[in-house]
Amino acid sequence: MNVIRVNVFTKRLALIVVLWLFVIGATSLWFYGRSYNEEKDEPSTLAKKLKEYERENTELKTFLDDISNKILESGFHVPNIAKQLIKEEKPKVKEKPEELPLKPIESINNTKISPPHEYESMRRRIFNNVKSLWYLVGSRVNLLRKELSSMLPKLAARIDSTLKLAEEHERYLKNELSVMGEVDGFSAWRENEAIKLSDLIQRRLKFLQNPPRCDKAKKLVCSLNKKCGYGCQIHHLAYCMIIAYGTEHTLILDSKEWIYHKGGWEEVFQPLSNNCTDKGAANFTLWPGIDGKDQNLLLPFVDYLKSPPPYLPLAVPEDLVPRLLKFHGFPFIWWIGQILKYLLQPQETTQKLIQEAANKLGFRKPIVGQVI
Template sequence: MFLLGNKFYIIFISLWIFGLYAIFTTFHSTPTNNDKALEDRIEYLQSEVESLQQKLSQLQSGNNINVKAQVENNDVQCQELREELKRVKRKLASKTNCRTGSQNGPALEYEQLRRKIETQTRELSYFTIDQLYKINEKLSDDDKAKWSKVIARFSDQNRVLLASIRNLTEVDGYQSWREQEHESLSKLMQARLNSLQNPSKPCGEVQRVSCNINKGCGYGCEIHHAMHCFHIAYALGRPMILFSDGWRYNPGGFDQIFQTLSKNCTTALAAGGAAWGRYETADVVEVPLIDNIHPKKDFMPMAIPEDLSERLIRLHGNPFVWFTGQLMKYLLRPQPWLTELLEKKYSDIKFETPIVGIHVRRTDKVGSEAAFHDVSEYMKYVEDYYIIYQYQNPNLKFKKRVYLATDEPSVFKDARAKYADYIFYGDTAVAQSAQLNSRYGTESLKGVLLDIHFLSLTDYLVCTFSSQICRVAYEVMQQRVVDGAWRVQPLDDVYYFGGQNAHNQRAFMSNKANWPNEFSFERGDIIGTEGNHWDGFSKGSDKTSGQTGLYPSYKTEEIVNIAMMYTYPEVKIKTDEL
């Protein structure tokens, strides 16, 4: 039999979620009628919907097969028009809000609270589901059947709540500002990077840094090494010169795959670079591996530039990931042949949305850097995403698509056999080329680049952050989506940058330990986090008291590392250019 305490526990949680849901579903904005183009589109769509509805009424009395097919076709068209009508109305509301008092965008506190509510809701789900399953293990078979219904109901209510939270950005009137701010900051960053890499003076007359991509590890690892160098180059205002001859992925070098980083700063101007210890004075400094820099400087990953920090923190839930995505946008500009390859593949596979990306890493990672995760562990979160997406768009019909990237070809067969109601994109030949005996070389590199590209184009990622490929895809994704920090579900680690400075969080409320291995802390304490267990608890240590162990994830918030970096005063962008 269920314990009385367990019943009250479930009732309390359900009422709490219902209360939040009621609050969010009443949160809306009222558009005004000032945008002529959007108003005309709304009027047209409304008339089309009414016309189709009249046709449907006339046709529904018919019984022959052709008439029924026409009814079905018109019904689909009607639904599509209704969905477009909703989107146009939301866009009009957002634009109107921007003109009538929201030109400066939402308050920082509003954006932080909106993101915090999503994070807290997910943490509540991790904790509650984990505890419910633990209780389930101790029940009789009869009670397990009843308890499974409780778990299912809680999970469903949680999804409804997340759908409401994610729809906030569609109705709060600020989405146009977010899109414009994303584009504005991106254009500013790319202008700065172009200026950095192509100085107005002869390159030999400016201080510069050199970096060798040949770290002797996998593609994601070597790209992150180059990113570490590029991050330092940006912070110091020194152009980066990249050495890549004999690169294991393409012996001809980096520039055969991606566009050259500079028109006038060549490797000949970076010979004989000084050791890192002279980075403040030497003309040319060689950037070592991030793990070999001691002590680390505050401007190193995961820091963001101080002069952009306020804008980045308001724009994005993980400002460093957005900043890194912009560095990658410049670093990994494809050569024309690679652009053609990506576009052809996009057309060949008929890539469509909505779509979720999963990256299943096996081979060398399992047992050394990561645990084995069955396909079902990934697909659980894929299914959650699609249920939430349907709740966000109740009248929309769609196919459930997954882009599957893996280094184990058998995963495709396993996934398609177990989840027949999904459409799986992906290429077993690419998976085969990622095997250990064929991983290094230009053909294998093409497969890796295709996988990263399409993973970054998905709406949501499910992967292991212990994999650098997963982290690269997540970083590249941020170039395209607005505030996409939430668009990932890792199965193991939290996001990190290898060799980073300390990853700290701040306790915004005190905690009294009452769970095994849990430690107490006070409001304001700095917690060094070592990872999220995705069960309501994270592992870490209190920098104030020195205690280590587990702590409730929902009582802490991320500390964004902000550092003084070069401010690029020579880069001027007019407002109308943004």
Template sequence: MKIHRDPPRHVRNTKLSSNQDDTGDDQQVLVDRFFAARRVKTGIVELWRAIQSEILNFSGGTKKAKVLGKLKERYNALLIDMDELLSFDDQWRSELAKQATNEVAETISRLQNPEDCNGSRLSSGMIECGFGCAMHSLVGRFDHAIAQNRRFIINGSQSDYSNGLDVIKENFKPISSCPKENTDLVYVNSVCDMEGCDLLNKTKEHSSNIRDYKYVHVSEITSFHMGAFKPLGASKQLWTKIVNFHGNPTAWWKGQLLRYIMRPNEAIERMLEEERAQIDFGEPIVGVHVRRTDKLFLPGENAKFHYFREYMKHVDDWYDRYELQMRKLGAKHNIHRRVYLATDDVFVWEKEVKSYSSYTFLGTREFSITAGSSRSSRTSENGLRSIITDITMLSNCNFLVCTFTSEVCNAAYELKQTYSVDASDDAVSLDSMYGVVGLPNKLLKAVYDHTEDKATSNMEFKPGDDVFILKNLWNGTYDGWNGRTGNAGIFPSYKVQYEGKYCSKQTKLFRKTFITVD
């Protein structure tokens, strides 16, 4: 599979020891330099968002557009220079990425294809929700199984998209080499936290330690993994490696598990290869996912309506920067601007794309008609395979424009991380940042004082405070809370910085499971 990436750049010969716990001073300098360069790049991006927000508040529409147009090329040139600076660390980061990927693959293979199929295992059904939601629930339980050194079993895999079909069996490879087993046994209620599981209702005849049981069935996960915390299944040593080479370690980890679960069977692989051949990923292409219809009004959803032009603004920005980069490399030809469009609203195909005649739009228009016509059509076998196709094709694009309130968008972004060393910057969301809405998604360190101002909802912190991001407001400010004081509020992005830190425990967050005595 040939997937086009950014223009080639020279790889510098800088190496990092594979043993991150015994990193020498010189090697630590490489890690520190990479983090410093990433902080500068983040600062440039956040400054540009602040500038746009301030200028758009001025009067005079035509003048504002001219000013922003002039500044945008300078901004793009700065980002290109920053990417060149970051390329000094390509080699050692690639080595770490390879080590981490191999370690995860070996762990999964050992657990899922054991010599003794009667060893410790953890089973789960698929919750009845949309395909992306169902896949992410399995990823969470798979993570839990790895943490307890258990083989993961999927018992029953119907979701809202399956319409009675077995989603895993009909579309993906078996998750384990072991035969399917009878799991109709007596369940004991239990609750799990980050360090393991204890019985919720302790009795004399049952041990209070989940590790005393060979078979554990997870019926429901009531907590969410937050980006500021280390996943259950990743060891501290492995997590340190991931943090050192990747800009969004949580997305990388979930991408590895999701890619394993979604390994296509022969029929699905043929279907995907045919779609890839029609699109030609050897040339640059931006993926756009527009989620509307029931996502906008279902209870518990956080999505809001966004006009198609909001998505296309970011597509324009990516191609403008890409063309500037190619010009710097001496390219003379014009770039063919292409978009892979995935949407459940056929109106986007019928009306909104017509305003962008300079673009070629590719994608499954038929699925948009199916998805928007009725729920039964969307949840049919054809609907299920269309959503698998969209997630896969979106993940293969150079850049992704979507809304992170959508599980499909998250899945595509996570899979995208498995195709390169670090694709954490290769997506933009119109609504929330990556992670769980309203929960701590990144741990930052305060580097400047900030004064509380209740009139503007600004919170107070001091240098050295742990500050958790709850939401990026996309205007140069974050909404978050102070780990020292417990206060929440808004603060400027430049007053905090990412240092690769994370929390190891999610206190007071639990998972509900059932234990079967084996």
């Protein structure tokens, strides 16, 4: 029998989280009690600190109880979906329910069946709450350990051991939540939806950047020569592209004498348009013109932007939000990624240089770049 185990899994997960916090609190109190008997010269201020941590422990337990109650009440509605989609069959091997392996639900793991929005939102929220809980517990217990290290060194050592154990449990919980997203039957839909929505945005940008008649198109001119580093300039270019998208203008990039390549952007990356890269002889109005609706606009650097439009970061196109929120917890991160995906398309020579450098350095996938 194909079994939907998401509801049972989340109940167990909530119970594990509550027990995890209880063990940390109880262990800390037990260690404190033992050390108090061993070292009778303990300062009286520790008693006050103990009461304070007991209160915080109670607040954390209440917080987790609230999470678990929400999980149990919602049930994510997945079992109801399963009843409609899966025909029950007699199991070939008799196993106890708790021993059934947690495997992807192949019968509903397809690209056409989408999960309820509440389920996706709750799944991501639980993951974030587990991380936040660990940050809170870890930081508070570390503070306690530092305060006790000189007065009660034995207790401090025990707290270190407890923290390491708790950290292992935290990693385990996050891993289980990640696995949950793979076995709940909706992973294929998430991947396909992300691909389809990305393709939609790329087609929109391509359409905007390749008007039928360049001489009649609304244009927005953006200079790349901002006096800052490469990452800063890419941020600036992304902001130009977002404003062009929001005002429905074709973005014209002025990259002459670019500090990183005198030949300009188009010799390093693909041009932003196949047929409209020159601003021509038309007159241009300095932003914002008349509410950004002028035929041709000249965009200043973001530092000097007056009357900033509503679609600057962290805004996301309104029509994308309902679909985007179902598979991504941080919509703007995805949106800016799509803008950069369109902008940063290397020329063949650039791609060759990148590949040669990657081979020389021994890069292996996946690779994550971070701007600090």
